[in-house]
Amino acid sequence: MGGALSQADRQYVVARAGGITIVTNIALTALRLVAAMLSGSTAMMADAANSGTDILATLVVMGGTRIAAMPPDPEHPYGHEKAEPVAAKLVGILVTVTGVLAALGAWHALQAGPDAPVGGIAAVVAGGSILVKEGLARYLTAIARRLESQAILADALNQRTDVLASGAALIGSLGGRFGVPALDPVMGLVVAVLILRMGLRLYWRAVADLMDPAPEPERVAHLEQAAAGVAGVLSVDTVKARVAGAGIYVECEICVDSRITVAQGHEIAGIVQRAVSAADRSVRDVLVHVNPCDPPDRA
Numbered sequence: 001m002g003g004a005l006s007q008a009d010r011q012y013v014v015a016r017a018g019g020i021t022i023v024t025n026i027a028l029t030a031l032r033l034v035a036a037m038l039s040g041s042t043a044m045m046a047d048a049a050n051s052g053t054d055i056l057a058t059l060v061v062m063g064g065t066r067i068a069a070m071p072p073d074p075e076h077p078y079g080h081e082k083a084e085p086v087a088a089k090l091v092g093i094l095v096t097v098t099g100v101l102a103a104l105g106a107w108h109a110l111q112a113g114p115d116a117p118v119g120g121i122a123a124v125v126a127g128g129s130i131l132v133k134e135g136l137a138r139y140l141t142a143i144a145r146r147l148e149s150q151a152i153l154a155d156a157l158n159q160r161t162d163v164l165a166s167g168a169a170l171i172g173s174l175g176g177r178f179g180v181p182a183l184d185p186v187m188g189l190v191v192a193v194l195i196l197r198m199g200l201r202l203y204w205r206a207v208a209d210l211m212d213p214a215p216e217p218e219r220v221a222h223l224e225q226a227a228a229g230v231a232g233v234l235s236v237d238t239v240k241a242r243v244a245g246a247g248i249y250v251e252c253e254i255c256v257d258s259r260i261t262v263a264q265g266h267e268i269a270g271i272v273q274r275a276v277s278a279a280d281r282s283v284r285d286v287l288v289h290v291n292p293c294d295p296p297d298r299a
Helices: 007-039 042-068 083-112 120-147 150-177 183-210 217-228 262-279
Strands: 235-244 247-257 283-293
Touching: 007 042, 007 120, 007 150, 042 083, 042 120, 042 150, 042 183, 083 150, 083 183, 120 150, 150 183, 217 235, 217 247, 217 262, 235 283, 247 262, 262 283
Parallel strands: 247 283
Antiparallel strands: 235 247
């Protein structure tokens, strides 16, 4: 689980995953580029451009997770965990720009009319790319869930789009081989739309994450139960939580016996803070406000 890892271990996992992703995409970009030039496939060229952007996207993700792991400082007393959704947002922008450029290239090819049939090498490369990218997407998704990393999940979704893009490139190349050369630029346009759709999806998802959304209702309810279970807490008035990067920040108001001392109330609040933190490994900080109220026997 993400919370069980130290920051050093977490960064090691991120660096290893990023290294594997970058090396894989460098190889695929070179292979797709060669295949596109040899076959004349517009769809394969769009796929190659997307792979090139994936390298930059992974570098952005690695940088974002490294910044997010930095401890709080005077300028950032709440830490740097929002660097992860910022990195995810940048990935969305990169992917969107790539989709626009790929769409323009495919549209120009479509306007120019059918060219020579696309070579079979494009089909072979596209088929191999589907298998490699699907494996990479599953690997990154597992890492993202383990670390609860929004930035790595964005990279995983980006790789998954490549599976669909490579499938479109494969259809386009086969169309050229079977006497339908116009299918290649059409599928190049399809690839561009898929890339553009994923870029916008990643962008808006990152924007939502930057607006401090609340965790799932059942997660908040679990935190409330943890606070209510502390001895001395008569009731839990409110529980508010916000997600910031991979962390959750909680504020809660508890009701204690009005007859106890301030020191006793403070002690109960400290126990509540530890109980809520222990209830969810993603909790980074808990602010507890103590309200005095009459116990049931005086109500």
